Amino acid sequence: MNTKKSLGKRMKKSWQKGDITMWIMLLPTIFFILVMSVYPFLWLIRYVFYDYNGFKAYFVGLDNFKRVLTDKIYWNSVLHTFEYAVMKLLFVIPLSLVTAVLLQRKRFGSGLFQGIFFLPTVISSAVYSLIWYFIFATYNGVLNGYLQAAGVIGAPVDWLGSSRTAMAAVVIVAIWGAFGNYMILLISGLTGIPADVYESAQIDGANGVQTFFRITLPMLGPVLKVVIMLAITTAFKDYQSILVLTGGGPNNRTHVMFSYIFEMVFGTSGKASQLQIGYGSVLSIISAVIVGLITIVYLKFSKKMDEIS
Numbered sequence: 303m304n305t306k307k308s309l310g311k312r313m314k315k316s317w318q319k320g321d322i323t324m325w326i327m328l329l330p331t332i333f334f335i336l337v338m339s340v341y342p343f344l345w346l347i348r349y350v351f352y353d354y355n356g357f358k359a360y361f362v363g364l365d366n367f368k369r370v371l372t373d374k375i376y377w378n379s380v381l382h383t384f385e386y387a388v389m390k391l392l393f394v395i396p397l398s399l400v401t402a403v404l405l406q407r408k409r410f411g412s413g414l415f416q417g418i419f420f421l422p423t424v425i426s427s428a429v430y431s432l433i434w435y436f437i438f439a440t441y442n443g444v445l446n447g448y449l450q451a452a453g454v455i456g457a458p459v460d461w462l463g464s465s466r467t468a469m470a471a472v473v474i475v476a477i478w479g480a481f482g483n484y485m486i487l488l489i490s491g492l493t494g495i496p497a498d499v500y501e502s503a504q505i506d507g508a509n510g511v512q513t514f515f516r517i518t519l520p521m522l523g524p525v526l527k528v529v530i531m532l533a534i535t536t537a538f539k540d541y542q543s544i545l546v547l548t549g550g551g552p553n554n555r556t557h558v559m560f561s562y563i564f565e566m567v568f569g570t571s572g573k574a575s576q577l578q579i580g581y582g583s584v585l586s587i588i589s590a591v592i593v594g595l596i597t598i599v600y601l602k603f604s605k606k607m608d609e610i611s
Contacts, residue, residue, distance in 0.1 A: 346586060350366060353581075354579040355579065362580070366584040367584060380589075382469070386472070390473050391533055391537055393477050394481045395529070397477065397481045402485045416489070427479060430478075432546055434475045438461040438547070440462075468548050476537070480533070492518070500517065540558065544557075544561045566579075566581055
């Protein structure tokens with residue numbers, strides 16, 4: 303009886319404090335995390351020691367891990383991932399920042415341009431990548447048509463089929479699809495900077511460049527760090543637009559880590575090779591570790607920058 307009474311008192315106290323209500327409200331989120339994240343991860347771990355084609359699983363021990371060491375295509379895809387991510391970040395962050403600074407002020411048409419630049423974010427990457435596929439088409443492509451009409455090129459360029467231009471083409475599409483999202487995040491950070499700070503700077507005689515580097519950038523620092531972290535993790539995990547545009551070609555030139563993993567686990571319409579879900583599971587874990595290490599390095603670097611400042 304005493305145990306029941308103490309339990310009842312604790313339940314009543316928890317209800318009054320709101321603890322029970324909190325857990326009830328968290329239950330749907332916890333359920334979806336377990337179903338959509340934890341269970342798939344455990345399912346993935348289960349098959350790392352198997353040769354699994356979706357129908358039958360054969361135990362192979364550590365053979366999948368040994369195969370990774372000699373898989374040149376995968377390690378080349380890791381290098382391509384770094385190349386793709388660096389090229390994307392070098393352009394998307396400055397472009398988003400400059401656009402946000404130009405459009406955050408209440409000028410005529412600024413809201414319209416914000417909506418236009420943000421539009422690719424609400425469109426499926428597969429859809430806008432298909433549109434860019436036709437823009438980059440060798441024959442009857444919009445880009446080649448304009449460049450030939452302007453006299454810039456004499457013959458059509460195979461933008462997606464040449465190893466010299468394919469990576470640049472997919473990076474352009476990635477920048478176009480991402481910078482509007484980061485622009486909106488940066489605009490929200492810019493609106494949080496008090497106007498009287500800029501007024502004080504103008505009174506002190508600061509010009510636009512000085513104001514940007516000495517007021518805007520330092521005060522935008524917390525938001526900018528989050529945007530850069532999102533941009534880094536997204537760039538290292540991109541693969542959807544690459545699958546639509548090049549399928550990893552030509553000659554695996556645009557294969558990044560997760561496009562290669564997708565090919566292993568789900569296959570492609572152009573290849574009739576057997577699915578290799580077990581091996582793809584191993585590659586997924588290794589790739590996730592690489593992305594995690596990159597994120598940790600960035601977080602430590604940003605923390606050091608805070609200490610220096």
